[in-house]
């Protein structure tokens with residue numbers, strides 16, 4: 406039995422970004438079931454940071470995190486992100502949605518501007534515009550393409566520098582409360598910890614049940630991405646992340662000259678190693694072909710992952726009301742990478758009762774907003 410201060414369960418972006426900060430306050434271990442960090446959602450994302458997703462809390466956390474992504478890279482290490490524009494596109498009947506998104510985006514990203522009909526094709530030449538296409542858009546040059554691997558590795562380094570440890574191949578199999586501590590059994594080792602942080606992504610409710618703690622009612626939703634080559638001779642490297650404001654798709658260029666696209670599917674799933682299905686792969690290609698003049702000849706790669714939401718769709722960080730020392734860090738939905746720096750700051754402050762970080766206060770994030778005790782949960 407190993408006795409430590411804080412045990413973090415889950416080696417995705419949520420657990421690792423929080424652990425990198427938690428480790429400054431006492432011995433910290435991160436347990437990850439898989440053999441490498443980021444095997445599940447954190448390694449399967451579209452890795453983009455923008456304001457076209459989530460509620461007000463998500464936007465404020467994104468604004469705090471964007472400052473981190475905009476900062477220069479650590480010496481000798483790859484940058485966590487690079488600036489890449491976002492383009493939101495709307496059909497005539499979706500103008501209200503575009504107006505709302507414009508207001509939200511401008512509140513955080515003042516360089517964003519509205520683009521009219523035909524001008525969309527100057528940015529993404531394959532878009533269909535006019536009567537059976539898109540009639541307007543919103544272009545935000547100050548969005549970011551994230552590098553999930555660089556983000557995970559930077560957090561692992563910070564964790565180790567602070568004396569913490571990431572233990573892979575360590576599935577948590579039992580959790581119980583023994584007096585003042587939590588005892589957690591993995592296949593190889595048992596840990597006694599003053600506090601545990603539940604950052605198990607799609608499995609976070611399962612972990613709570615294992616510990617006898619009331620689940621939050623999390624819903625994992627499957628999302629699928631395809632990768633394909635643009636038509637011969639078309640250079641997509643300068644294209645923005647392009648997303649329909651309503652149903653449809655998003656697409657973005659990848660480093661290798663390919664495009665990634667998702668039909669923005671949201672299929673309820675059990676927590677699992679999510680796999681793409683044929684129907685959704687076909688839908689991804691069809692949605693892109695309907696919205697553009699681009700045929701998709703061959704899908705070179707495809708994958709799926711889970712986006713896990715709390716019942717009110719907002720992320721959760723805070724001690725469980727029914728279990729001392731049991732801290733929730735869950736419900737990162739489709740915005741877990743782009744909010745992770747802000748969420749990690751909040752988690753550290755809430756775990757140790759520190760002063761509320763200035764950056765969070767300035768962004769207008771209230772200490773209670775992330776709480777698992779908030780009325781909407």
Ligand SMILES: Cc1cc2nc3c(=O)[nH]c(=O)nc-3n(C[C@H](O)[C@H](O)[C@H](O)COP(=O)(O)OP(=O)(O)OC[C@H]3O[C@@H](n4cnc5c(N)ncnc54)[C@H](O)[C@@H]3O)c2cc1C
Nearest residue numbers: 415417418419438446447451452453577606710741742743
């Ligand atoms: C297709 C797709 C596109 C996305 N696009 C974006 C995007 O553009 N921008 C963005 O910000 N977000 C995006 N997301 C969302 C983002 O990926 C997630 O919000 C984020 O990765 C969640 O991180 P996490 O650490 O909570 O979960 P995970 O990365 O899933 O980590 C949880 C970890 O807990 C471990 N675990 C579970 N149970 C146990 C156990 N019993 N013992 C030990 N370990 C355990 C798991 O193995 C897993 O590694 C996307 C997600 C998907 C699927």
